[in-house]
Amino acid sequence: MPNPWMPQALKADVGDHAPCDPEFPARAIAHITADREATAEAPLDLIPFANLMGFFTGSGSGQAPHILWDPFTGTFAQFLPATSRAKALFDAAGGTRTNRAGKVAIQIESLFFPHCLVNGKAFAKLIDTPCEGWADLHAWISSWGVPDVWPMGRPTSLSRNTCPADKWRTHGGWYAHAHVPENDHVDPGSWPTFASQPTDPSSAERPFEPFPGASFFQAGRKSPVIEGMHRRLVAEHCDRYTSHAGLDVWGAGDVRSYTAWQQKLGFVGNAADGVPGRFSWDRLEVPKV
Template identity: 80%
Template sequence: MPDPWMSRALKADIGDHAPCDPGFPARAIAHITADRTATAEGPLDLVPFTALKSFFTGSGKGRAPHILWDPFTGAFAQFFPATSRSKALFDAAGGVRTNRTGTVVIQIEALFFPHCRVNGKVFARLVDTPCEGWDDLNAWINSWGVPDVWPMGRPTSLSSNRCPTDMWRSQGGWYAHAQVPENDHVDPGSWPVFVSPPPGPTPVTPRFEPFPGASFFRPGRTSPVIARMHTRLVAEDCDRYTAGTGIDVWGPGDVRSYTAWQRKLGFEGSAADGVPGRFSWDRLGVPKA
């Protein structure tokens, strides 16, 4: 059985699990958070990932999807297991049970609104973003039997195109929020193309350092692994080092820089303590020698 929790996602289980309807085909629903209204003439800064994660675990529990995805950093938070319905769709009483119609109905909210500004650059469409992490998200949803098809067509604009009830009940695959019966939203406006396996021989899988355990990272520890970690933190714009020497020795600069990496992934408070854990280490991808 596939993993109900996406391995790359921060698990933020809000409880209130409920089954889907197994008599219908597997599907995924594409949303954008659309949490600000901006224009080409008046772009606005993207809302922080941590703010939306806090919303969906707090006052927004009643509207939470399965997955919150940051297409700029590849960060994910997951609020429901794949085996449960989530609550990001309007569901009319006595209607088609929009949040449940399928063996799974996996809902994804991409952290995005048109004309959002990130690091000084403005993005009009979701597909204009780096779409970091989409390959992993696409693969995980595939593992639940959701086919890489858009029965109503891949979304290309912010417009309504409601799916007929018989098609909704009979055809699995990907649907835009704008295509779901009973709903009046027009998002997501665009969505990245499905990730196809590369033709020919299977590519060589990159080799990364396995997590050495938190106890490995003690003051004065000298290791080439720490040096390669240092290089990756700098590459991820988490450079909080004050000296360029001794990069293979674990010290205060490593703690500050690793804290910056944890915060970039969405960790807060004591969870961003500068000591590597398995999740953040695996996401960093420290190469083997």
């Protein structure tokens, strides 16, 4: 059986699991968070990943998707297992139970709105972003039998195109929020293309240092791995060092800088303690030494 929890995602289970409707084919539904209204003339800063994660685990849990995806960093949070329905769709009483309509009905919210600003650059469409992590997300969803087809066409604009009831009942694959019956949204506006041969990211050979374990990171530890980490933190604009001497020795500057990296990924509170964990380490991609 595929993994109900995406291995690359921060697990943030909101509970209230409920089954899907297996008489429908497997599907995925693409959303954008659309949490600000910006224009080409007046772009606005992207909302931090941690804010949206906090919303879906707090007051917005009644609207939670399965996955929150940051296409700028490749960070994910997952709020419900793939085997449960999510809650990001309007579901009319007596209708098709849109949130449950599928052997799986995996809902993805991409952290994006048109004309968002990231590092001083504006992005008009989701496909204009780096789409970091898309291969991992696509591979996990494909593992649940969701075919690489858009029954209503791949979204290319913010426009409404409601799926007919018979097609919704019989065709699996990918749907835009703009396609879902009973809903009135027009998102996501665009979506990345499918890889021709998706691979399992957990088994792919990667040219990066494997996570050495949290106990590796002790004061005074000297290693070329720590130097590689130091350089990657600087490259990711998480430089909180007061000196760049002794690059290969673990110290207080590493803790501060790694905390900044964890916060960039969306960690908050005690989860951003400056001690590397497997998720944040894998995302840092420290080159092999």
